[in-house]
Amino acid sequence: MTIVFPPRSSRAVDGRTMSLAEYGGYRWAAAMHGLEPLTMCPYEAGWRLRVLPSLGHVPVRKMTRRDVNRALHCWIADEYGLSTVKNSLAVLVRVLEQAVHDGVLDANPARIAGWQREYQCAQRERTTPRSLALPDPAALDLLAARLVQQSSDGYQGWGDIVRFTAWTGTRFSEVSALRAEDIDPVTWTWNVCRYTVFVPDGLTDSACPNRSRRAVPLRPAARMLLARRLQAAREAPKTRLFTEPSGGRFSTPLLREATNWDDVVVELGHEFLLRNDLRPTGLTWMADAGMTMSELYDVAGRPSSDEVRRYLPPSADPVR
Numbered sequence: 001m002t003i004v005f006p007p008r009s010s011r012a013v014d015g016r017t018m019s020l021a022e023y024g025g026y027r028w029a030a031a032m033h034g035l036e037p038l039t040m041c042p043y044e045a046g047w048r049l050r051v052l053p054s055l056g057h058v059p060v061r062k063m064t065r066r067d068v069n070r071a072l073h074c075w076i077a078d079e080y081g082l083s084t085v086k087n088s089l090a091v092l093v094r095v096l097e098q099a100v101h102d103g104v105l106d107a108n109p110a111r112i113a114g115w116q117r118e119y120q121c122a123q124r125e126r127t128t129p130r131s132l133a134l135p136d137p138a139a140l141d142l143l144a145a146r147l148v149q150q151s152s153d154g155y156q157g158w159g160d161i162v163r164f165t166a167w168t169g170t171r172f173s174e175v176s177a178l179r180a181e182d183i184d185p186v187t188w189t190w191n192v193c194r195y196t197v198f199v200p201d202g203l204t205d206s207a208c209p210n211r212s213r214r215a216v217p218l219r220p221a222a223r224m225l226l227a228r229r230l231q232a233a234r235e236a237p238k239t240r241l242f243t244e245p246s247g248g249r250f251s252t253p254l255l256r257e258a259t260n261w262d263d264v265v266v267e268l269g270h271e272f273l274l275r276n277d278l279r280p281t282g283l284t285w286m287a288d289a290g291m292t293m294s295e296l297y298d299v300a301g302r303p304s305s306d307e308v309r310r311y312l313p314p315s316a317d318p319v320r
C-alpha cells in the first residue's frame with residue numbers, strides 16, 4: 001500500500017475533515033507501527049477489501065459504534081471466515097485508535113465486545129437459510145413502503161430497489177450496477193456481470209469474478225419494476241436502471257443509512273435483516289416456486305451444493 005502524507009502542518013485540520021479512507025491512507029504508517037510483516041498482509045487485505053467498501057466514505061469524526069456494527073454484520077452475512085472478520089476489525093481498531101491519539105475521536109467505536117457470539121449465531125442460521133427470508137410478498141411491500149417513508153426525501157426508488165433485490169435474490173451492489181443492456185427482454189433474464197464497490201475516490205463499478213457471473217431469470221414482479229425503466233432507456237443501453245436520488249450509484253451502507261434500515265427492520269420484526277440482506281428471501285421464494293436445485297445453483301452464483309439444498313422446501317426431492 002502506497003501512502004502519500006500531506007504536509008505536517010495540515011495534519012490536525014485534515015484529520016478532522018477526512019473520510020476514513022483518506023485518514024487511513026494519511027496515518028497508515030503510524031497506525032500500523034510495530035506490526036510484523038506476516039500480520040500486515042491480512043490487515044492490508046482486510047482494510048482494502050472490507051473496511052474501505054463498508055466504511056471508507058464515513059467521516060472519521062462522525063464514525064459511531066452503530067456504523068461499525070453495521071459493517072461487521074455485513075461481513076458476517078457475506079460468510080467471511082472468522083479469522084478474516086477478526087483481521088478486518090483489528091485493522092479498523094488500529095486506525096481509529098490512531099484517530100483517538102490524534103484527538104479526532106474521543107473514544108474508539110470499533111472496540112466492540114461480543115461480536116464473536118454474533119458470528120456463531122450467523123453460522124447457525126446458515127444451516128437454515130430459509131429462516132432468513134421474508135414470509136411473503138406482502139411483508140416485502142410493507143418493508144419497502146416503510147423504508148421510503150423513513151427516508152428523508154421519500155424517494156420511491158429505495159422501495160423499488162428493495163423489491164427488485166428480493167425478487168431476484170441478488171445483492172444491492174449488483175442492482176446498483178445494473179444497466180439496460182444487461183437485460184434480455186426476450187427471455188427476461190438478467191446477465192449479472194458487475195457490481196458497485198467503494199474506492200478511495202468514491203463509488204465505481206467492477207466486473208464480477210467469473211464464478212459470480214450468472215444469468216438470473218426475472219419473475220413477473222421483477223419485470224414490472226423494469227418495464228418502464230427499459231422503455232425510457234431504449235436509446236441508451238448504458239443507462240443505470242436503479243439509482244440513488246441524484247441519479248448515481250448507490251452502496252449498501254448508503255441505502256441502509258438513507259432509509260433508516262436498522263430501525264425499520266426491528267420495528268417490523270425482521271431483526272435478522274440487521275445482519276442479512278434480501279438474498280435469502282429471493283432464493284427461498286425461487287425454490288418455493290419450483291426452481292430446481294441445478295437452476296438455483298446457477299442463480300445463487302454456484303456456491304456449495306449443500307448450501308443451495310438448504311433453500312429447497314422440506315418436502316422437495318434433494319436430488320433435483
